[in-house]
Amino acid sequence: MKLQKTIGVLAFHGDVIEHINTTKNAAKNLHLDIDVIPVRTKEIIQTLDALIIPGGESTTLHKLCEREGMWEKMKHIKNIFGTCAGAIMLAKQVSHKTHDQKTLELMDIEIDRNAYGRQTESFEKNVKTSLGNIHSVFIRAPRIIRVKKEVNILANNDGEIIACEQKINDNYYLAACFHPELTSTIFHEYFIRKVYQI
Numbered sequence: 001m002k003l004q005k006t007i008g009v010l011a012f013h014g015d016v017i018e019h020i021n022t023t024k025n026a027a028k029n030l031h032l033d034i035d036v037i038p039v040r041t042k043e044i045i046q047t048l049d050a051l052i053i054p055g056g057e058s059t060t061l062h063k064l065c066e067r068e069g070m071w072e073k074m075k076h077i078k079n080i081f082g083t084c085a086g087a088i089m090l091a092k093q094v095s096h097k098t099h100d101q102k103t104l105e106l107m108d109i110e111i112d113r114n115a116y117g118r119q120t121e122s123f124e125k126n127v128k129t130s131l132g133n134i135h136s137v138f139i140r141a142p143r144i145i146r147v148k149k150e151v152n153i154l155a156n157n158d159g160e161i162i163a164c165e166q167k168i169n170d171n172y173y174l175a176a177c178f179h180p181e182l183t184s185t186i187f188h189e190y191f192i193r194k195v196y197q198i
């Protein structure tokens with residue numbers, strides 16, 4: 001039986017260190033001993049209880065995961081938390097994707113890439129979520145434009161969905177359009193509690 005709790009952070013680019021540190025801090029707040037490790041190879045995937053996919057560039061993340069032969073294995077990870085580009089990776093439908101871009105197609109959401117415009121249109125804002133208030137950083141963020149009724153909405157910004165979750169059988173997925181790893185541990189604590197059902 002596997003005893004050590006282990007959460008991986010996909011570590012090709014984006015906020016890898018920030019996610020690792022925030023997940024470690026969240027585990028500490030919950031008094032849990034969790035190994036938080038960077039993930040760059042397919043062999044590691046089967047040792048994980050959960051994977052966090054950071055923001056970055058969803059087209060690049062897809063290509064790198066394919067190159068490392070991890071893409072198909074990632075579809076079978078039980079618990080995934082995706083932020084920004086990571087949220088795009090979880091979506092079944094994506095607007096404005098590049099012609100060869102693929103996603104893991106795990107959540108019943110439709111997401112619009114770069115929906116707020118260019119990099120210079122990035123912004124920060126305090127938002128109220130079901131988990132509490134959080135200062136949110138949107139960096140060339142996507143916008144969730146449609147969700148099926150099985151998806152639970154956790155946060156809105158001016159009426160637009162910016163965080164949501166879906167449980168499908170024993171699998172759990174959490175998506176945020178912004179970067180919670182930069183400002184708070186509340187999303188990571190919530191994810192950890194879902195993963196370990198505490």
Ligand code: GLN
Nearest residue numbers: 055056057058084085139
């Ligand atoms: N614009 C990026 C994409 O399409 C996402 C930006 C981010 O992750 N901060 O993948």
